[in-house]
Amino acid sequence: MDAPSPARGHAPVMLAEALAALAPRDGEAYLDATFGGGGYARAILQAAACTLTAIDRDPDAIARGRALEQEFAPRFRLVEGAFGDMESFVAAPVNGIVLDLGVSSFQFDEPERGFSFQQDAPLDMRMDRAGPSAADAVNRLSEAALADLIHFYGEDDDARRIARVLVQERAAAPIARTGALAAAVERAVGGRKGARTHPATKTFQALRMLVNDELGELSRALTAAERILKPEGRLVVVSFHSLEDRMVKTFLAARAGLSALGSRHAPEAPDPRAPSFRLEHRKTIAPSEAEVAANPRARSASLRWAVRTDAPGWGEAPAFELAPRASEEWSRIV
Ligand SMILES: C[S@@+](CC[C@H](N)C(=O)[O-])C[C@H]1O[C@@H](n2cnc3c(N)ncnc32)[C@H](O)[C@@H]1O
Numbered sequence: 001m002d003a004p005s006p007a008r009g010h011a012p013v014m015l016a017e018a019l020a021a022l023a024p025r026d027g028e029a030y031l032d033a034t035f036g037g038g039g040y041a042r043a044i045l046q047a048a049a050c051t052l053t054a055i056d057r058d059p060d061a062i063a064r065g066r067a068l069e070q071e072f073a074p075r076f077r078l079v080e081g082a083f084g085d086m087e088s089f090v091a092a093p094v095n096g097i098v099l100d101l102g103v104s105s106f107q108f109d110e111p112e113r114g115f116s117f118q119q120d121a122p123l124d125m126r127m128d129r130a131g132p133s134a135a136d137a138v139n140r141l142s143e144a145a146l147a148d149l150i151h152f153y154g155e156d157d158d159a160r161r162i163a164r165v166l167v168q169e170r171a172a173a174p175i176a177r178t179g180a181l182a183a184a185v186e187r188a189v190g191g192r193k194g195a196r197t198h199p200a201t202k203t204f205q206a207l208r209m210l211v212n213d214e215l216g217e218l219s220r221a222l223t224a225a226e227r228i229l230k231p232e233g234r235l236v237v238v239s240f241h242s243l244e245d246r247m248v249k250t251f252l253a254a255r256a257g258l259s260a261l262g263s264r265h266a267p268e269a270p271d272p273r274a275p276s277f278r279l280e281h282r283k284t285i286a287p288s289e290a291e292v293a294a295n296p297r298a299r300s301a302s303l304r305w306a307v308r309t310d311a312p313g314w315g316e317a318p319a320f321e322l323a324p325r326a327s328e329e330w331s332r333i334v
Pocket of ligand 1: 010012035040041056057061084102105217
């Protein structure tokens with residue numbers, strides 16, 4: 001990760017590619033489900049004489065976006081809320097939805113939000129500034145739940161060792177700051193010579209995903225998108241994590257009729273339902289080398305998009321529960 005700088009703002013990632021996939025047109029209605037710094041929203045509003053609703057769960061993003069809302073009134077509406085509930089923020093079906101997942105540079109670079117181990121700050125990580133924080137997770141989950149969380153969400157092979165050390169250290173004093181967490185993980189795994197990333201990167205990521213229910217939100221957003229997109233409406237998703245990308249890929253492949261039912265009795269049987277999405281581009285789209293060179297935060301981005309058909313929606317997607325022990329304990333804390 002490059003050096004943080006709160007003054008710099010958020011450079012939209014894969015903006016040209018996302019705009020090309022969304023293809024906004026005059027007179028149509030769009031939803032930007034992750035307003036962030038407003039880079040996508042501005043580009044959509046400038047690309048066509050369309051209307052746009054944008055959502056963000058972060059009150060700071062909403063406050064920053066009010067100026068853009070005024071600039072593009074009455075075509076643009078900005079609302080605070082979670083994209084898992086996107087259906088409640090649009091009055092009528094839309095022609096396109098874009099999700100640019102994860103955190104913005106505003107959030108990451110502001111030490112007090114607690115997303116980064118680069119500077120010592122309270123261990124927070126709540127995008128919406130509500131409910132229990134990452135410190136609650138680190139100090140209240142059992143060792144087994146922490147290990148599962150870091151293993152499955154962080155995809156960290158040292159998860160058990162890290163969880164053991166966290167539980168030992170919190171017995172002496174609660175782990176309440178990003179610096180204390182980063183130092184504890186470093187003590188658990190050693191320096192990891194030659195590693196390109198800090199040893200705590202994956203632990204931070206796992207905690208962020210839990211605290212913000214990122215996979216649950218994405219799953220709800222995908223099925224909501226299926227319900228609120230008009231036929232020929234486009235769904236565009238930019239993800240930054242392999243688990244998110246896999247969820248989008250699996251959802252779209254199933255809805256496009258490209259994956260088998262997976263039944264024990266007929267594992268290769270095609271799903272009898274008519275596809276609710278059409279994939280125009282089967283493979284994931286990656287950022288250009290030039291963009292990654294200019295903005296290192298783009299390097300793990302991956303864009304997928306699909307077009308809604310006129311077939312009925314398929315309803316809820318199968319549950320995507322990776323670390324049930326952590327989720328179950330967390331639900332009692334929340
Ligand atoms: C990567 S940024 C989006 C940047 C934006 N495309 C731009 O050009 O500035 C992601 C934003 O999505 C918001 N976000 C993440 N998960 C969310 C959710 N479940 N509901 C609503 N907003 C969410 C974050 O608060 C953050 O501001």
